[in-house]
Amino acid sequence: MRMLGIDIGGSGIKGAPVDVATGAFTEDRHRIATPRPAKPDAVAKVLAEVVEHFGWDGPVGVTYPGVVIDGVTLSAANVSGDWVGLDAAALIADATGREITLLNDADAAGVAEMRLGAGRGRKGTVVVLTLGTGIGSALFTDGVLVPNTEFGHIEIRGKDAEVRASAKAREEHDLGWEHWARRLSEYMARLEVLISPSLIIVGGGVSKKADRFVPLIEGVRAPIVPARLVNNAGIVGAAMAAAAARPDGFAEPAPHEAREAGGRQREGGTAEAAR
Template sequence: MPRAATPKPSPRKKTVPDLQASGATPRTLAIDIGGSGIKAIILGPDGKPLTERQRVETPKPATPKAVMKAILGLIAPLGAFDRVAVGFPGVVVDGVTHTAANLHKDWKGFDMGRELGKALSRPVRVLNDAGVQGFGVIEGHGVEMLLTLGTGMGCALFVDGKYVPNLELAHHPFRHGKTYEEYVGNAALERVGKKKWNKHVQRVVEQLLPIWNPRVLYLGGGNARLIDFPLPKQVKVTENVAGLLGGFALWKDEPPPERL
């Protein structure tokens, strides 16, 4: 179970919204950290959005300090919330980030759950971003798999609704000496163009289906909207907002396990 940080109240900064929640509770602040953008939204007690999605560019360099500052500015207009769910692009164990290939080396060993909890005086749970997005789309039975196509490539695996944490398939060698991420990430899209990139994605799908045999393979992330090849019947394209909506699952009565 992900650790919930329970920090003591600390002096509020001007960028932090009033945390005295009002109306229906609990209200979940969902944050999705990506290599190119950081997004946030408030979810109600039923997991549905209560606010419009907010977005800012991911700072460069994307150090923990810079990203934390960007988050505080991003959430200021959203209003009150009771708890926080964060999707992070890398390996996360007990709220501590261990890898962040598309952000910065300083994320290794950073206790994001604790530090963000201290800044907001609210409990925080952090999970790999593909895992969070998967929780926003899965049906909860059989083997389900999700790939996110954005700055890099994320991957999440679920068995009967239970999350298999931190599956970093993106960095496994795939084709012509390139990893999956190097083959279908945003840099590849910009290098080879949309038409050839679609062929790359199609090859990845064709490679994964007979190995993992998922009941459903979901394709999400910001670049999934560019897919224009015929999809096998068990493959579905999802909306990118699932990366925020899935944050609600981190605060269910039995949250997903996060330990390796």
């Protein structure tokens, strides 16, 4: 089964059709810069452009960088505050004319990593951390997702952890790998006290350079491994969530059929996609 997954990031909105059984992209990824400011209507317009780029006529999985419950976005750490309390699933469905499954971006990445990546087959408590514009988190217990954890907002030295230890913070403050690893060590040690993970998976684009900082992290008991899907995990997880919301299967319809059926699909299927 193919599904279109789109990942809303702090700097770019990226999408691709995905073979949900393997996680492979069936077409090249398409990226458009995230609008500034990242207001809902502007972002929804870009999402529609991504859908049209692929000529996609079926359901779409979309990630959002914050808390999502029943299609409503309840936080907005790295986007416009206009998202808070918004029925974003309805807005995006109206803009694209497609059924939308909307979920937290780190949850989507985590689902993909647990199904096809570094967390495959792992039991116990696993946390996936996405290091990018902020720090996203996805928590799993025996493979089942606990959604919307937002551990990037744990307070460290009077600030959100992501302000000190995200990949963006490393770049903005021109931190060397050792200095940044010390900040990550402090953050992960604090997180470990709270949830006692058996495995920490580090994702986001910077995970491609995991060999430069993961060996430098100290004071953390749990093994730390890089994500296997790197920065594509959000797209793959979004596609998986959309597929899981259609348990009867999905055959890509003709364009006129899709537009007549276009609507909104509330958040669903995420935990099932992780199994």
